[in-house]
Amino acid sequence: ETLDISYVRSPFNLQMIVMKEHGLLESEMAKQNVDVKWHEITSGSQQAQALASGDLDIAGVMNTASVLMANAAGNPVQILAGVSRPTDTFAIVGAKGGPSTVAELKGKKVAGPKGTVLHQTLVAALVKEGMTINDVEFIQMGIPQAFAALQSGQIDAALLAAGAIMNAQREGAQTITTATGLTVPTLVMATSEGVAHKHPEWIDAVIRAHDMAARWISENKEQAIELGARQQGVSLADANTLYDWAHFTQRLDQSDIPNLQAEMSFMLDNDLMRKPVNIEAIILPQAMQAN
Amino acid sequence: MTILKNITRRFGDQVVINDLTVELGSHPVTALVGASGCGKSTLLRIVAGLLTCDSGVIDANHKNMAVVFQEPRLLPWLDVRENLALALSRAHNSDPQCIQHALGQVHLAGIEQKFPRELSGGMAQRVSIARALLQKPDILLMDEPFAALDAITRSELQQMLISLVAQESLQCLFVTHDLNEAELISNRLLVMHAGKIVASFVKRDGQYPCSMSADIHQYLNQSLGHNENLSHH
Amino acid sequence: MTILKNITRRFGDQVVINDLTVELGSHPVTALVGASGCGKSTLLRIVAGLLTCDSGVIDANHKNMAVVFQEPRLLPWLDVRENLALALSRAHNSDPQCIQHALGQVHLAGIEQKFPRELSGGMAQRVSIARALLQKPDILLMDEPFAALDAITRSELQQMLISLVAQESLQCLFVTHDLNEAELISNRLLVMHAGKIVASFVKRDGQYPCSMSADIHQYLNQSLGHNENLSHH
Amino acid sequence: MQRAKSLVMPLAILMYWQLIASSGLVSSYLLPAPETVWTAAKSLYASGILSHSILVSLSRVFQGFGISCVLAFALALLVNGSRTVEQLLSAPLALLRMIPPLAMTPLLILWFGIGSTTQLAIIILASIFPVFLNTRDGLRRVDPSHQELARSLQLGRLRYFRWIVLPGAVPSIITGVRVGFGYSWRALIGAELIAASAGLGYLIIDSQEMMRTDDVMVGILTIGMIGWLLDTLFDQLLCRKLSRRFPEICRS
Amino acid sequence: MQRAKSLVMPLAILMYWQLIASSGLVSSYLLPAPETVWTAAKSLYASGILSHSILVSLSRVFQGFGISCVLAFALALLVNGSRTVEQLLSAPLALLRMIPPLAMTPLLILWFGIGSTTQLAIIILASIFPVFLNTRDGLRRVDPSHQELARSLQLGRLRYFRWIVLPGAVPSIITGVRVGFGYSWRALIGAELIAASAGLGYLIIDSQEMMRTDDVMVGILTIGMIGWLLDTLFDQLLCRKLSRRFPEICRS
């Protein structure tokens, strides 16, 4: 038997990297005589598809938006552990010499990926300033494209993440706001309902390996960051920043429930989701902080 | 022996073969003469089974037929040897001697390696004759096979054809514009006009009736100038 | 007047035109005879400027030349009218009368709308003759132009050619395999052998020397069987 | 009758699809049932999104593919006309042909901005090469005997091209245009990834990201069927117009 | 000399690139300077990533494109051999031809999983149609006089195909294969989006996500140059092998 798990490094999923590089999951699963196969399949929708088709047992890292949408679309994806709440990894970045506050965004061109936590951050930031999404000219595109558009002066602000933020800053762009205080982007580890049902022992093993990775990271922080930098191909300094931005976690807690609720209502309001889902039901009990 | 009964063939509005009835192959060599555009090649293609007719019956105990077309029709991507090898059935395919022999028959020994684009008009025509000979046919249908050849080569090939017919119980239907050639090698001569056989002469004691040449000229003359209109309906 | 001096042309190893010197066009009609593959078409293409020669000089005050190729070379995607229109320079392009007249000259009135695939061999050849006539050339180079025509059509076209040459100060170089034809319409006759002009006869008082036919046969005979080897180096 | 036969397979596939879907073996999330897709199509149509997407995408593809064809012909002519130009252009063209347009989006945005120019550029990059290569190879394949004929007729360059070279290349060009059209139609997805707010490609991407597989299927099927329809129309138009001159491009 | 000319343009582009980069007008993250890219290439090479990516992608493309060609020939034969088969297959093939492979990933994952099969499927879908359509059209264009000849020679189906139909289609097939190869090479990006952990497409996507534009450029240029090289080799091989039989496929 094999356990198929996706390997998602970005934005800076250090537990994943350590778990894979140190063979932690392999040794846990070996106790059950199960092989581990890693798949580099990273986008949320593709991981959800692969969970549905049974090609994937564990989605290494997914954002909660993907989990909610999958469930709303009838694909029962369940959260088995937390990974991080990287509120600083997502930001609205203004072009060099362009807007530097949310208020200045009024009537400006803002580009970024629609239907993501970045989109949600933008909406929340605008609402906080008493505006709506209709007060800016929102243009849909992926992060690399938005970065290129920002750098070539085609737009006034871009919704960027992780490395793109640092690169943009180096080029003179300024961060208007991060997601902190506006939304809580949450990255989680997920599985399909079928696997959770059939192989609860696998889930436990995955969580154990995940925890072992976290323990190693906290004990060897420098080494861990160095490993992450190497794996991600970024400088040590950048890796340190990414580490600080990431806000790692191993479990979800009660505070995540309202965050998920907020995210869901955002998506329902913006027609990104057609029907609500029961949030309690998509979080496996093991995923919650024991308090 | 092949018998064509009331064969008609149209191309669009134009009736090219018009209720034609003829029996072929009762003589070793039948020559077919007629004005340009009167339907000789069409008739040959019908006999060879390459063209269907609109009405009429072809009563042929289908023997092995080979056709020499009016143009050489060599395949440009095959050299002479390969073009000739196409005519050999698979069993003898590996026999290079056949091909050499056939090329010798048409006086083209040694050009196996050439491609059609490197041949002169007459050479290409002779290769296509060699190809037909390699098929070892019982009936040989030839459409102006010697038209592109000089007098000497032509008479050599005529001799070859005559001896071939004599030796191998080959029957031959032969379209030509050269009345001397027709007289020399055929045993029977058919005159075609506007899709019909309008006259037929038979050689007796090695001789055609001496009025034949004048008769033929009369038939051919008749068609000139209106050969286009005659057969329209 | 075109003069060829010491022309040589090779194809690979084979010397096809071998140090040939001849003066053309001093007679209204020059006939060129020779065995199949001896280089007649190649010579014509050199004269027409369609083929370069490896050495030698062509001294031509380049007049308007038209070529009738050994095959009809009609463009399959154009109908007869369009094929002929190609020969008209742009200025007269809109004149349908020219085309009708030329088709009449080759006894094909009324086939303007047909496509080449719908023509018989002889008809296609006549269309290509009409195309050359439409070019209104000063020099007409013809490569076996009447080979695919029946006796009557052929003699009609021979007559047309003779009268054309007489009327329009046209000069003509004419490759043929038919010695009768050559005798009838030419004023001078060249015999070619293995890439050289080996003999030349001139018509005096409307007559060639009576030994000519025998002489030519001798020259042609000489080449048979070894015409491939002769010109290899 | 002909038409009927060509509908056999689509119907068979539809039935098979229905069977699989109703068997419950496959997650309805990955393969929604035909009726679900039909409902989704109806609601997309009712909301006007579907027709709007179709119109936007059609005009985008027609513009992009039109430019593609014009450029491809011009390039083929240039390259055919001069050996030097051919050698000069060979490397850049081969490189462009091999590089995935999607990898070039940052550069395209740099050059062409985020307006419709970039979208057109992606469609052009996706579809120009079949047209170009087929046209070039078609033009190159002039029968040498026709070339000789043209010289003996002293045809000018233009008439030579118009009456001999071009017609000889027609069958190749047609193949190239058909292949290229398929790619330009397919490129909608890539093009509408960038800054589009409507169109079939956008509809598909958007629905895919929101994991609405039924809408994705509506988009896919619409793209497929419109493309098929246009291809068939093109085929029939050509047969009607060209079959006399080029009997080989239509089957009997 | 010939070679020299075809290097003129790449060098000119390189100089232009250097100029732009050193002018500082363009963000070095969008268009890193040539030397930056060169350094990145050297370090990617030193770490073994570059050669590994090249090998992985080459083998992926060769497999995918090989299957593509085989399938395309088989389909062309089938369709050419029977009018009924042609009509039956016309709709599914036209649909598949028009649908963007990237839009089909959910279905591909459903059918082929997330292993290399799906990657191959994407490469095949991207490259099969030029080969198929060019081959089909080439096979269809048998000269009627050659067809008649074959009947009078009583050639069997196989020999007819081998000696008459196939050679007649060779120039078209070559064009199709060249066009198709370009697309299979381009499809690496799309293919390696799904569950690949190595390869040039993966390198590009990954670096793009990490905002390492220099590595992206290394990937793009490597893809372009290897493709160009293979295309040139293919061309020369063909010229050497086929120029006697098919003088028209190579320029004099």
Ligand SMILES: Nc1ncnc2c1ncn2[C@@H]1O[C@H](COP(=O)(O)OP(=O)(O)OP(=O)(O)O)[C@@H](O)[C@H]1O
């Ligand atoms: N393109 C070519 N490549 C190689 N050899 C050629 C080429 N064209 C002609 N030849 C050779 O040159 C010789 C003369 O050819 P040419 O066509 O001039 O003969 P010809 O006198 O016109 O013969 P025919 O009366 O049969 O038409 C032949 O042996 C032929 O094989």
Ligand SMILES: Nc1ncnc2c1ncn2[C@@H]1O[C@H](COP(=O)(O)OP(=O)(O)OP(=O)(O)O)[C@@H](O)[C@H]1O
């Ligand atoms: N495929 C076709 N489509 C239309 N008409 C055709 C076709 N083939 C032949 N014809 C017509 O049929 C008539 C007879 O043609 P055919 O080739 O049989 O003549 P032929 O007697 O062989 O003449 P030639 O001596 O000139 O070769 C011609 O008028 C020609 O136009």
Ligand SMILES: [Mg+2]
């Ligand atoms: Mg005929």
Ligand SMILES: [Mg+2]
């Ligand atoms: Mg000749």
